[in-house]
Amino acid sequence: MRSPAPGSGVARPSATRLPPPGARPTTPPEPMRAMVRAMFPALAESNVVYLDSAATTQKPLPVIETVHRYHASRTANAGRGTYPWATGLSTQLTRVRDRTATFIGAAHPDEVVFTAGATAALNAVALSWGLAALTDGDQILYNPRDHASNVYPWHHLRQLLERFGRHIELVPYRITDAGEADTADIFAKITPRTRLITTSHVHHVFGGRTTLEELRGRIDPAILLCFDCSQSGGHLPVDVTELGADFAIFAAHKMFGAPGTGILYCHRRMHDRLLPFLPGGNTGVRLTETGLTATGMPDLLEGGTYNIPGILALGSALEVLESFDLGVIAAHNRELTLHLIDGLRQVPGLDFLPGPAHASCAVGYGILSFTLAGISAADVGFVLSELGFLVRTGLHCTSSNGDAEDLDSVRVSTHIYNTVEEIDRFIQCVMTIAEEVS
Structure with missing residues (x-):
């Protein structure tokens, strides 16, 4: 199983560059991506794509x-x-x-x-x-x-x-x-x-x-x-x-x-x-x-x-957070979520859990969960990590009762340091996994 290696570009969008809902998001110039990447040391010299911000966010230099x-x-x-x-x-x-x-x-x-x-x-x-x-x-x-x-x-x-x-x-x-x-x-x-x-x-x-x-x-x-x-x-x-x-x-x-x-x-x-x-x-x-x-x-x-x-x-x-502007972060996460949904809809055997993929309008808050037929969520997560994509799998800290089992899934969660290119590479990797297990 092969996939393009994840890159290191991270975008800090500006309010003027954010597209309307439903449009394919654009990526700010490389200097701006590099500036944002440099604020997060754990990502600055890493070849991984971090897609688990719902579990914990990366820490910027001022916090460290x-x-x-x-x-x-x-x-x-x-x-x-x-x-x-x-x-x-x-x-x-x-x-x-x-x-x-x-x-x-x-x-x-x-x-x-x-x-x-x-x-x-x-x-x-x-x-x-x-x-x-x-x-x-x-x-x-x-x-x-x-x-x-x-x-x-x-x-x-x-x-x-x-x-x-x-x-x-x-x-x-x-x-x-x-x-x-x-x-x-x-x-x-x-x-x-x-x-x-x-x-x-x-x-x-x-x-x-x-x-x-x-x-x-x-x-x-x-x-x-x-x-x-x-x-x-x-x-x-x-x-x-x-x-x-x-x-x-x-x-x-x-x-x-x-x-x-x-x-x-x-x-x-x-x-x-x-x-x-x-x-x-x-x-x-x-x-x-x-x-x-x-x-x-x-x-x-x-x-x-x-x-x-x-x-x-x-x-x-x-x-x-205030320097980035919460409205800009929210819009960036929305566009990445919508772009992720559009791409994953093409993956055979992929089912979305409840969420923005089933919403009647274009919404998204940076969190999306799915399952893939023929392979467990844990195995999907393992293969993705081998390819450099860090996601959360399992029950996601839900209560341990009989109803929780249907939440066993792969969760993707984004933030300001993620880019459209990363999402595109992620979609391609999931597509490759689906094709190999079908």
Whole structure:
């Protein structure tokens, strides 16, 4: 099996060069591709094509330098001392929080909580809000095909509450062929006991985008909305206020940042309904004769030592994303997705999972999954890696129940550093594999 060797060109599109939906995307000049490639050292001298940005994004030089600078110069603990190294770090973290609030569309910086990742953020919602607020008979609507981090915490919460005699119901809802949450099904399943609807903003396997806008004005405003924005943050503009989110979750490592850092958005209306998460040093509580008393957000959910290099790296990642322009990144991913769909439609034996390939209009958010007849997803991924294409295969961190097996697939996910030429070579490789196994 032979295929053209993957190249190293990476495009940074400009707003003026992006074609309309449905047109074949164009590639910026080589100097611009080289400039973007040079920002990502892991790609600069590599002959591989990285198509797994939904798992984690490559890291630009400013992020790498920020982490190195913290460890190599003036390492200290923010908020723990009055000397310049410590106070300077506290000021920097405050600035990153302010910048993050602006980046995600939060109205107030105290609505931004730094966590150990998206998984930790979703568990914080389940334990800090769920344990305090839910009573016997309450319901949570969720998508069992979402990432396990947006499924397991709710099951864990239900098991914990059962130990204290409170029985809540987890109500699953369907997805559409386009890979979006089925809002008609959600609306049909809402009852007076519904307390929370949780969903992926962009699905990690299907690549469908869900805003729940069809439910606005039709449901009780007391029902809370939780959006897992792990796949949309850093890939397209996200405004949590526009979404009407009560909670929103972001993963820094999927938006050019370092692993081990997450963002939890908590609308101010939720602040007095939360229990402390990981109470200890630096937690926004004080000990009184009656127990722990909250002293304010976001400290209430930020116990322990901050992941200082991770948060500082997040600040640098946001700067890089803003320099590219989120609208440009979103348009670039859309065009690459549409081009990928058009090419893969010609491959014999290839089936698309739900997602943009089944959408009624030209949409795409940089994620596409498929299967190939006559060969397992794992074997397709192995052959592609031998040819220099790095993709994700398997169940993609979906919950391990009987319904998850139909998600076993090859997932392709793009970002600003991918090009049309890479997609063309990828399509040709998949076509060659399909022909050899048919």
